[in-house]
Amino acid sequence: MTVQPRAEAFQKNAVVVSNLRRAYGERSVIDHLNLVIGQGEFVVLLGESGCGKTTLLRALAGLDPVQGGTIEVPGRPAVVFQEHRLLPWETLWRNVTLGLTVADARARAAAALGEVGLGDRLDDWPRNLSGGQAQRVALARALVQEPKLLLLDEPFAALDALTRLRMHGLVKDLVARHQPGVLLVTHDVDEAIRLGDRILVMRDGVIAAEHRLTPDQDVAAARAELLSELGVSVRNEKSPSY
Numbered sequence: 001m002t003v004q005p006r007a008e009a010f011q012k013n014a015v016v017v018s019n020l021r022r023a024y025g026e027r028s029v030i031d032h033l034n035l036v037i038g039q040g041e042f043v044v045l046l047g048e049s050g051c052g053k054t055t056l057l058r059a060l061a062g063l064d065p066v067q068g069g070t071i072e073v074p075g076r077p078a079v080v081f082q083e084h085r086l087l088p089w090e091t092l093w094r095n096v097t098l099g100l101t102v103a104d105a106r107a108r109a110a111a112a113l114g115e116v117g118l119g120d121r122l123d124d125w126p127r128n129l130s131g132g133q134a135q136r137v138a139l140a141r142a143l144v145q146e147p148k149l150l151l152l153d154e155p156f157a158a159l160d161a162l163t164r165l166r167m168h169g170l171v172k173d174l175v176a177r178h179q180p181g182v183l184l185v186t187h188d189v190d191e192a193i194r195l196g197d198r199i200l201v202m203r204d205g206v207i208a209a210e211h212r213l214t215p216d217q218d219v220a221a222a223r224a225e226l227l228s229e230l231g232v233s234v235r236n237e238k239s240p241s242y
């Protein structure tokens with residue numbers, strides 16, 4: 001279990017999770033988990049299938065009840081899922097501002113869609129979008145809420161490799177501009193290294209390891225270490241066997 005330095009917990013707009021417990025019946029899936037996400041910090045949660053990543057994300061989103069501990073989130077988090085979850089009967093700009101009660105909704109949607117490169121598609125329909133474009137609309141819909149916490153549950157997993165790389169660049173830019181705290185759930189070690197300021201390796205409902213990445217990071221070494229923590233054997237650092 002990783003306990004963050006106390007100083008971080010007092011940072012403005014930080015997300016603070018203390019001693020979190022989430023159980024299904026008698027079975028604990030998350031047990032005494034502690035986590036701090038600073039404003040503008042990009043945290044990646046990496047872990048094998050079934051270790052509790054989505055459970056943690058859903059608890060942070062306020063979608064599920066918890067059985068112990070506390071979660072402090074500034075404002076209402078925005079979530080982007082693996083599927084875009086756009087409403088097919090609404091135009092793109094209406095999808096982006098659905099649930100927002102603001103007078104200038106169309107202008108806000110135009111700005112958000114502009115930021116994801118779809119400023120000329122306001123009146124288009126979800127059915128006319130590629131997978132990557134639909135995920136960009138989902139991102140615009142999240143960012144238009146100006147969240148202090150952005151939760152990303154494998155939003156790039158269904159995209160082809162090239163589109164995924166482009167989305168990484170876009171998300172990195174958007175986060176730098178808007179400065180929400182981010183928690184990204186992924187299985188993809190390279191995605192974690194590319195995007196994260198900090199990578200948390202989750203195992204059996206707790207954070208088993210933590211890596212803070214620096215710009216001059218030795219990527220091959222970080223990848224080898226993460227794969228080993230995930231229990232994946234590698235033949236050598238340059239050609240991981242996954």
Ligand SMILES: Nc1ncnc2c1ncn2[C@@H]1O[C@H](COP(=O)(O)OP(=O)(O)OP(=O)(O)O)[C@@H](O)[C@H]1O
Pocket residue numbers: 024029047048049050051052053054055056187
């Ligand atoms: N509604 C539920 N009822 C009972 N058990 C559940 C429920 N949802 C999840 N679980 C269990 O909780 C554990 C963690 O699930 P979770 O979906 O958080 O894992 P994950 O790390 O996100 O996995 P994946 O990477 O495959 O999505 C699993 O053992 C799963 O079977």
